[in-house]
Amino acid sequence: MKGNDESQEYQDSVQDNEQPQEEEQAQMKEKDKVLYVGIDLGTSRSAISSGNGNREWIESYVGWPKDFIAEKVLGKPVLFGNEALENRLSLDVCRPLDRGVIRKGIEGSEKAVKEIIRHLIEQVHPDSNCSINAVVGVPAESLNSNKLAIKDAVSGYVNSLMVVSEPFTIAYGADLLNHSLVIDIGAGTTDFCVMHGMIPSEDDQKTLFTAGDYIDEQLLNGLLQKFPGCKLNAYMARQFKEAHSFVGALDEPVVVELSVNGKLVRQDIKEEMRRACESIVPPMVETVIELVAKVEPEFQEKVKKNIVLGGGGSLIRGLSSYLENQLGEYGNYYVRCVSDPLFGGADGALKLAQDMPARYWESL
C-alpha cells in the first residue's frame, strides 16, 4: 500500500513538472498552506473529511499480522476496517474504541487509534508541505476520561488539534446550534447532546450503551432461540441488521440464509429483527424526556420539535417516526434524521476546524 502511495506521488510530480514555472509558484503559495481536516473517531466506523475535498471512512478495526508469515501473506504491517475483519484469523484485531472509550493500558488500543488516524490522514492525501489542523470528534464518553489519551494519540500526525464530543460535531455540521437535541446512534454507544447556543456541558449530554452492538446481540440471541441448531455469530447478526433493520410495521418479510444443522435454509427473521431493533428505543425515549425536562421551560417546546438522529443506527428503517410515536405520550415531538449519517460527524468537525478563528489555532 505504501508503495502504491509513493508511486502515485511520483506520478503526480512527473505530471507537475510539465509546467515547471506554474509548479514553482504554486509551491511557494503552498508553503504556508493549512489543510483543515475533520475526523470522526467512532467505535465501529471512523471517517475523515478534508478541506481539500477528500472524504474517506473505514471500519474502526485495526489488525496486526500475528506472525511474519501472516505479514507476508497480507502484504502489510497493519490492516484496517473490513480488510482487517476479513483477515481476522491471521491478525490480532483491535477495535480500540469499544464502548466508546479508548482503553488506556489495554495493549494495542492506543496504538490502534494512532494507526487509524495516520491511515485516515494518508487517505486524504495532504500536501507534503502543508500543515494540518484537525478537529477530532470522539465518542461523548471519551470526553472526560479519555480525551487526553486520544489527543496524545493524534498529536504525532497533525500540527494543531482540537478534540470535541461526537454528537456535538454532528450538531455543528447540521447547523443545529440552538434548541435542538442530537442523538448519535453508533455501534458501542448512543450519545445524546442538547444544544442551546453554547458548548454543551456535562448536563446536556448523556451516553447509553444500548446501540448498534446491543441490537446485534439481541438479534443473535433471538435467532439462536428460534433456530437452536443455527450457526451464527455477532458478525453475521450485524450483517443481517445492516441489510434489513427496521422498527414498527413492515409490509415484506425479512428473509435471510441461515445455516441450520449444517444445511443452508432461507428463513424469515422479521420478528426477531423488529424486536432487536426496537430494543434500543425505550431507553432512548426515557433519555429524551429526561434531557428535555432539564431545558429551560420556555425552550422545551422548541427542542421537542428539533430532535435529530445521526450515526449508523439512524439508518434503521422507520426509526424516526417510531421514536416520534413513542414520544407522543409525552408531548408533541418531531424527530428526523441527518442527511448523511456516514459523514455527518466528520463534516461537522471539518466545518468546526474551518470556522475556528486562526488565532485560536495559532495559540493552541
Add this chain to the structure above:
Amino acid sequence: MSPMNFRKLADGRGEDARSRILRGIYEENQALGDFTGTLKKKSARGAAWQARQWISIGALLIALVGLATPVFVNRNGGETAAAVTAPTPQAKAVAPATAGEAAAEPPVAVTTAVPATPPAPTATTPRVRVANAREVAGLEILDDLPLSQMLDLGIRRIVVDAGHGGSDKGAVGKDGTMEKDVTLAIALKLRDQLKEQGIADIIMTRTDDSTVALHERVDLAKAAKADMFISIHVNSLPRSSKNVVETFYFGPSKDQRTLELADQENKGSKYGLSDFTEIVARLGKAMKLQESKKLAEAIQRDLYRSGRELDPDAIDTGVKRAPFVVLLGLDVPSVLAEVSCMSSEKAERYLNSEEDQGRIAAAIASGVMRYQNKGAVKNERE
C-alpha cells in the same frame, strides 16, 4: 455563515452562538494541557525522508568516490567483510537519528554509520564494497535494506539451518537414514568450514536432534540480523531413484514436483501453497530474490560439482524457485539446498559417510565464498 445568521443566533451578551461555541471549544482544548511540544512541527515531518535521501545520495557518493580512489574506502573502514562481527545498524534506525547531521554534510551521515573495524587482511575487499554500493544506490527498496548491505560491508553473520529435527525426521531412505541426521551433520560441518573461511559468526538453528518449528528458525535469523540464510535439506523423489541436486530460492513455481517438495518441506507451518501466490507476485521485483538467486547459483554450482564426484549419475536440475516458508521471512539472501536425494540408494550410502558429508559442506561453503567475491570479480573486469 453570513452576518445575518450570526445575528439570528446572537444572545443577550452580544456574542453569537457560533463564536461562543468556537471559543468554548478552544478554551476547553487549551485547558486539556499544552501539547504544542508533542505536536509534530513542519520541519519534523520531512526529516526521515530527507535523511533517507541523503543516505542514498551518500551511498552514491561513496560509490563514485570509491571508484575514483579506492583508498577512500580503506581509510573509512577497510575491513574485510569476513572479519567484522559487530551487528550493523539498520538504515531505518540510523535515518532519524542522523537527520540533522545528514542535512549539513551528507556523506558524513553514511560514513559515521560504518563502525570502526580492524584493518583489512585482504586487498580486494574495498573493491567489493564499491561495486555493491553502486549497484544498490539506485534501487527503490533502499530504505528497507540493512545499512550493512547498502554499503556492502560483506557477509558477517550466516544462519545455517539444518532441516527438520527431533520429531520431524524428514525424508527417510531405504536403509533407514533420516534426513534430519544428515542435515545436522552437514550443517555442523558447514559451520566449521565457514569459520575456516573467516566467517566467524555462524548461527545454527539447531545443533542437536531437537524439534524446531519453521517460524522459530526464521525468528532466530531475523533476531540475529543475519546477512545470509542457508537451509540444508535432502530431497526424496517419490517416483524415481535418480539423484537430483538442486538449490532453491523463494519464488513462484509451476513445476509439479517442486510444489510437492515445497509442500513437504513446509509441513508444520499452517500455510498452504495458495497463500503464497500473492506474496510471490509482490516480491517478484525485490532485490532479495535476485541476490538469493545469485547465492543459489553459486552454491548449486559447487554442490553439483561435488555431487558428480560422489555419484557420476547425479543430476543437476539447477537453481529453482519454490515457495518454501523458511525462506520467506528474511530480507537477506536466503537459499534452501537439497544437497542430494535420499531416494537414491547410492546417495543414501554416501550421505551416511562423514567424509562425504564434509565434501558437501565444503561445496556449500565455497559457493558462499564465491557469491561473496562476485562483486570483486565483476569490478576487476570493468
